[in-house]
Amino acid sequence: MVSASDPYGTPDGAEGGESFDAITAAAKMLDLSEGVLTITGACAHVRNSMRDEQGWGDEFAEEFSQDLARALVTQALSPRRTLGDLLLGGEA
Numbered sequence: 622m623v624s625a626s627d628p629y630g631t632p633d634g635a636e637g638g639e640s641f642d643a644i645t646a647a648a649k650m651l652d653l654s655e656g657v658l659t660i661t662g663a664c665a666h667v668r669n670s671m672r673d674e675q676g677w678g679d680e681f682a683e684e685f686s687q688d689l690a691r692a693l694v695t696q697a698l699s700p701r702r703t704l705g706d707l708l709l710g711g712e713a
Contacts (some may be wrong), residue, residue: 656697664690 668686671677677685 653698657694660693660697661690664693 664686667689668682671682671685672679
């Protein structure tokens with residue numbers, strides 16, 4: 622996560638470093654929070670469908686949907702890996 626105190630060079634970027642852009646950082650945070658809300662909403666729908674339409678127990682449906690949401694949010698927030706990274710076992 623990027624913060625205003627991170628060393629990204631001078632504010633005008635004179636030393637070749639990238640300056641911190643609060644507006645861009647805020648926009649990225651809003652995009653991420655919207656994605657997280659979308660994921661959790663979809664997982665709540667999965668939970669309700671499992672319980673109401675498929676007859677699964679409340680406890681199992683709740684645990685399953687929470688695990689699914691956790692995995693999807695973790696994946697969404699993880700750095701993207703290229704096909705080469707996956708095939709060659711490299712780090713992201």
